Amino acid sequence: MILTSANTLEDKTIISYKGIVTGESLIGANIYKDLFSGVRDVVGGRTSRYEEEIKKARDIAFKSMKEKAEQLNANAIIGLKISYDNLGGTMGNTILITAYGTAITYE
């Protein structure tokens, strides 16, 4: 499955547009993540623990999006967009991660 934020695929021809595919995941409400990221904030520096959690959540969103593209018999997603939205929660770190794009088939 090819993923690209561009509108076209180089050296390939788009033969059909299948529609939109989305993937979402939410992180937050986990006391351990909150605590350890908080401790790192007090000490200073990067909160790598939190970065890992965000990466995991992004992977979940991507997986869900790709499964939906497969469901539509697509073999690529173009015009890919990813967004991270803060939705409050404990210590303001409930984050919604969304990935979406246009499912297509190419040859």
Added chain:
Amino acid sequence: MNNMEINNKEIKNVKEAFISIVLGTASGLLTYYLFLYFNIAIFGWNLGLFFAPLIAGYVETIIAQHLTGESIGGISAFILFLVTVVYGFIIDNNTLGYNIITFGSIIIIIQAAVPTFANYFGIVVIISMLSYFTGFFKKLTDNIDNTIRKHFGKEEKEIEIVLPYDDKGSNEKLNSLDFIFMTSNNPEHLEYDNLGYFYTTAVFERNTHIFHLSPENVEKKHLNELKKGKDECLIKLSEKIKKAGGNGVIDLEISYILNGLGGSYFQVISRGMGIKIKEEYPTS
């Protein structure tokens, strides 16, 4: 600068900072030892308690500035502060024993030395862990809230259920509306007329009065609500464009916002350029 160079620079900085701290701490300890050895004291109060952290911080800062060009915050002064306090007030104090007053004093000393960390640990870490494992505060506040609602307002449902969300079903539904959603802003091989800019929004309550739900289920419930809100918003957008004679949207964007007083509402916005595709677009 590549990653390897950044890592090497970081390692060099850490090494230099470590050297500065070790030398600062060593000079502070030497100072404290000399003050104790020669018993340089006023009214029985050893001046090393004051000068040792001062010297340690000064030496560390001078070395750090020489090596790295910046101060690293006087960490050795803090170490010396702890050493002098622990030695001068606790170990070398015959009046102290292993009792609650000693431990209480240690806690107060730590609180005075590092108030932010001590308060964070005491208030946030310990209380949060107790609250998380026992659910005490959630139950307490839910009960208070429920009692107030019973007497003064509408009563909330006792049990909230996390309604399932069918990802596959929703995907199929969104893509079988005789309408095509596209995030691309200039789709290849498609001829179309632009109908203008369209947007729709879906606003729904973020239920913060949720009873008997674990934090994970609250998260799941909110995520499902957001997904449903997105579906609703996209269907509304397609209906709006269809009314204007269109059959697709390009450059589609979806955003999610927390809105209202205290973040009481979720808002989903979808927007894009409505189009009328001239020929039937290929879907299979």
